[in-house]
Amino acid sequence: MMMSFSTDPISLLVLFLIIILVWITVKHYRAPCKNFPPGPWGLPIIGSFIYFGKHAPYKDMMRLSKQYGDVYSLKMGSRIVVVVSGTDAIKECLVQKGNDFADRPYLWVIDQMNPKYDGIVHGHFDDKWQRRRQFAHTTLRGFGFGKTEMESKVAEEILFLLDEFRNIQGKPVNTDSVINRSVSNVICSVAFGKRFDYSDPILGFMIDIMGKWFESSRKMLELDVLPFLRPFNKQLIDNFSTFANEVKKFCMQQIDEHREAFDENNIGDFIDAYLAEATKEHSKEDFTDNHLAQTLVDLFSAGTETTATTLRWGLLFMVLHPKIQQLVFNEIDQVVGPNRLPRLADRTYLPYTEATLCEIQRLGSITPIILPHAALVDSTLGGYDIPKGTEISIILWSMHLDPHAWPNPDEFDPNRFYDQKTNALKKNENFMPFSAGRRVCMGEQLAKHELFLYFSAMINQFKFSLPVGTKKPSTDGVFGLTLVPRPYQVVIEERNI
Template sequence: MTLTELLENFYDELIRFILDDVYKYIPKSLITRSLLIGAVTGTLGYLFFKKRYRLPPGPFALPLIGSPQFLSSSKENLGRVFHKISKKYGPVFTVYLGLYPVIVLNRIDVINEAILKKAAHYSDRIARYSVQKPSYNGQDIAFGRYGTAWKLRRKIASRGIRLFMVSGAINIKIEQAVSETVRAMMMETEPFDPMPFLYFTTVNILAGMCFGTSYKYKDKEFLHIMGSLQAVAESMSGGILIEDILPPMRLFPSKKLLDFYKSFDEVFQYADKHMKDHRRNFQPDNISDLTDNVLLAQKEVETEGKDNMAEFNDLHVTLTLFDVFLAGNDTSRQTLYWAVLLIAAHPDIQTKIQQEVDSVCGRERYPCMSDREKLSYTDAVLHEVMRYGTVTPLGVPRNTSCDTTIAGYDVPEGTTVFINQWAIMNDPDNWQDVDKFKPERFLDEDGKMAPKPENWLPFGAGRRVCLGEPLAKPELHLIIASLCQRVHISLEPGVPVNIKAKDDQIVNLPNPYKITIKERN
């Protein structure tokens, strides 16, 4: 008997075994049997010969749905959840978002292995369904695929931010924003939630940097864009969208997904409107804000050759402005919300900030960039705020661009990877008195800022390090110094102090609170 005949007999018996009693009802035609043999052969071939990966271990996952931790019914913050799981399965483990494996990194050595030592393997972005539309299929910076086009867009945005910083304009924008914020706060006669006022501060600074605009409190355009930004924040903190887990659900979009799209589009249209206004009045020799810088960069790319225009067209101009404005506002006001709460809850810390600012700047002059090195204690407070109130516990998820490894385990190409920033900044193995708010942990014996601890990573690291870090740190530092210089902040009288984070899957925010302020004489 030939090899071909042996294989035919083998597949005939295999089909008979699989289909059992049904086999006798299958037509005996050559075509039918060939199709069956082909289907079974293909399936078995795929199962037997597909590449096998030794994924990191992990907890139980439900068929099709994936790991229960991702379900919207679970409200506990995923950073804390994954940190607990790591105590059982180790610093690297696997969970499932629907059918798709997700690798979670929970310790600094494995994080550094991925984002520093193997940066080229771990610098891509997840192609999550819900972000494809607002990012125009990954053509922005935040969600863009790593490559030549992405590097060009990031370079242009980074240059614009850097030019804004060195121009000294940030000092003016912060002084204007804080003075308007304090003026608006002083109008409140009862305890109030500071969130709208902190939004007002960050929107004024970012709108000034990006578009050259400024607002008065309760200005109609400010109220509109604040509402849009708040809607984006609520959409993003609402947990994992079902459409990202179960593809068939995309045929019937949920209200949560539609609201997500709507809020993103409103912020995009805001950025696009200002971009078009700038384009109409653009003068290459009169560059005054980030929009002008990005438009100038587009002209430069155009002169280098028409091929480059596909990499930085009008859509990319707006997406660049959209990314800087949206991300800068969201994380900054969330960090400030933690800062105001923690400073008000620790009057001794607030007094130390005020004494330091008074000694460096006095009471009349606002703190500026050249003062930052002398405002070490205030800087330590900011660092501790970012550690204690890790507003983005998992950062922005990454994707692997090729088959790679981590801690001896296999990681297939296209795998989503979470960097658990909450774990490394809130693990008692890394920090003494981890549950206490202690700015002094960031100072040396002389009261100056000590070298940055390896486990302090609020902006990420490597090729995907946060684009806005060079702006956010000095901006937040000077806002905190300026607010404490001008007012004394107290929590609402008679209300128990609660500095614990509220339950939320994606972001890490304090429970709503109210304050009172008193102008310092």
């Protein structure tokens, strides 16, 4: 018996659309090469989003890695992304073959805030970018970035924060705002040569804008891979661009102020050093105001967000684990005493405090997915072929919450990093809070110094507890560009000195 097909126009149109959809799917989702990493199949248009929940894509990616391996591929909308998880694969990608995977992909979401890919964070890996990054790194170190010379600036800012804590102690408060302002002032002193009063509306406005910018990033990343949703999210897109432009405008104003008072014989901060470099003949083309402004955005946003968020996680874990908070205080009190604040020279003698900071960074894991990389050349990863230009998504969360590397990984336990027998800090190869390789966080050393000085000073001077009768706050973070704690309140009490 012969099969019969309907020839009415609607049926033919549906058949035609199905054929087109299948053709588009095969065209977009066909593996770029024979030995390409395997991965789950995706639906037309939306790709592998059917495997994702609403709140924690890094957990979904980790779950898929258990089925497809530490190096696998995902259909992200209309493009294919290689996902890298697990210590060995991540180290191969970032360290052993760091140059091969040091580029950045071209992304729609970046086009909305930095269309020329200026600056350090989003810049493509070429000779000009390497020269600008090297200049930034050398210049920042010259101003004490990551050195003990920076300690005095951080210590000064900590004194302002402690005074603010004294003013708000004794009642339930949210410390997010004051911590953000304090940490922001450290990078402002290096980049702009000045600090802002906590009540300064300009600083408050910029930190608020930056917070909204980071918060909106999660939805923007979805729109990046699902372009058909963009017409329905015009307000979000406009707001995201406005937030980014406001931060850049603020940095441009700082550049203009510095140019008016510029003296090549008096280089006082990063902007001065950049303006001086831009006057050199071999630097005029590469060292533009746009590059400088975007570099300042990178420094201002990253230098504030990551450290402040880690400290917020730190206070959360301390109020949830008062016994550990007491152990940290006891160690600091025994080594430092009540008459001064901890110094960097004390770090060696405060291994449990250091271990607690490491555990805060591990469990908080504020960058569960680092900014995407791209293959600069044809290469291999995990035994698979990775063509040039392939987008790479690296899941640091997989290192920090892997149950094989960390027994009971969801529990907060500083002893993971503390050797009780030798009273010393223990290292762990599965711990990489600042990433690694050619794109490693440029402010890693400064951040480590800041975290130690801030955290130890706060615990040395104050006791932090949950308000009586309140429900314990959640440790499930909110994922935007970083993983931040949900809002919570603490009661601050000055210790009896």
